[in-house]
Amino acid sequence: MTLTISVPATSANLGPGFDSVGLAVSRFLKIEVLNPLEKWVIHHDLGSDVPSDENNLLIQTALQVEPNLTPHEIKMTSDIPLARGLGSSSSVIVAGIELANQLAHLALSDAEKLAIASEVEGHPDNVAPAILGGLVIAHSAAGETHYVAAKMPETGLLAFIPDYELKTSDSRNALPDSFDYKASVAASSVANVAIAALLTGDMTLAGQLMSQDKFHEPYRRHLVPEFDRIRTIASDKGAYVTYLSGAGPTVMVLATPDKIKLIKAALETEKLPGQLVELSVDTLGVKVEN
Ligand SMILES: Nc1ncnc2c1ncn2[C@@H]1O[C@H](COP(=O)(O)OP(=O)(O)OP(=O)(O)O)[C@@H](O)[C@H]1O
Numbered sequence: 001m002t003l004t005i006s007v008p009a010t011s012a013n014l015g016p017g018f019d020s021v022g023l024a025v026s027r028f029l030k031i032e033v034l035n036p037l038e039k040w041v042i043h044h045d046l047g048s049d050v051p052s053d054e055n056n057l058l059i060q061t062a063l064q065v066e067p068n069l070t071p072h073e074i075k076m077t078s079d080i081p082l083a084r085g086l087g088s089s090s091s092v093i094v095a096g097i098e099l100a101n102q103l104a105h106l107a108l109s110d111a112e113k114l115a116i117a118s119e120v121e122g123h124p125d126n127v128a129p130a131i132l133g134g135l136v137i138a139h140s141a142a143g144e145t146h147y148v149a150a151k152m153p154e155t156g157l158l159a160f161i162p163d164y165e166l167k168t169s170d171s172r173n174a175l176p177d178s179f180d181y182k183a184s185v186a187a188s189s190v191a192n193v194a195i196a197a198l199l200t201g202d203m204t205l206a207g208q209l210m211s212q213d214k215f216h217e218p219y220r221r222h223l224v225p226e227f228d229r230i231r232t233i234a235s236d237k238g239a240y241v242t243y244l245s246g247a248g249p250t251v252m253v254l255a256t257p258d259k260i261k262l263i264k265a266a267l268e269t270e271k272l273p274g275q276l277v278e279l280s281v282d283t284l285g286v287k288v289e290n
């Protein structure tokens, strides 16, 4: 049987959990490892900007883990849109680590995969749920990584995925270089209660605090002109929260499944430039079939 690796999309930050909190969701990158070849060849339909040889981030990452891998022909498919705030780069980084793990029989633990992935991506919030599934709170600094993998409380998810891209690097350029001491204490107290509420299953309280992010949304919302309108409509219909997914531009709404239907119907009448997609939580993370 063909070696197949699948990795979920991820929605990072969840409001104030900037760079440390993420949720795995139901879109997937899949790679099928075909024949050994002289050189790496990646067959994909993700556009001419995505390399089809060893320069692809998949192979770059795999070779960083194990430089002596035998090149293969690989088929890559993905319904995770690129540069939209749904963890496309993390999905391919996690797939690359798993590719090296499988081809070189490294038997990496989840913690080892997370340490490598955080190093490559620069922060653990997308790569952690991509590896582990579900909701993950993670910290990574100076080569040390700590995480808590948790069950996301019951909620429906509605993503507005704009037609336009927003590269993480550009969205990070909108953030301030420094943050006042008192402001950081206030911002982290919001984050602390939001995470505690998520971990105790209180979506109503979690939503209230997730809506009060002070770390990134105030600096980025102007990059996503649809954000305020979506938040107003979703809030009027009783959503728990509307937040900027990862670095944006995807806007995520969390609400009970019946309210998600109402919110989706209301947003459809707005004719916003993008897709409205109902998602669910992925609880498995990276999967390997052999
Ligand atoms: N399947 C893939 N193969 C190779 N490179 C990819 C693939 N998917 C994404 N990338 C690379 O990652 C870039 C997008 O990464 P970026 O961090 O800007 O956005 P994102 O990961 O989709 O969003 P976010 O990090 O906010 O959730 C693409 O422009 C491309 O260079």
Ligand SMILES: N[C@@H](CCO)C(=O)O
Residues within 6 Å of the ligand: 012, 013, 018, 019, 020, 123, 125, 126, 168, 171, 172, 216, 246, 247
């Ligand atoms: N935490 C990251 C996620 C995107 O990589 C950010 O918001 O920039």
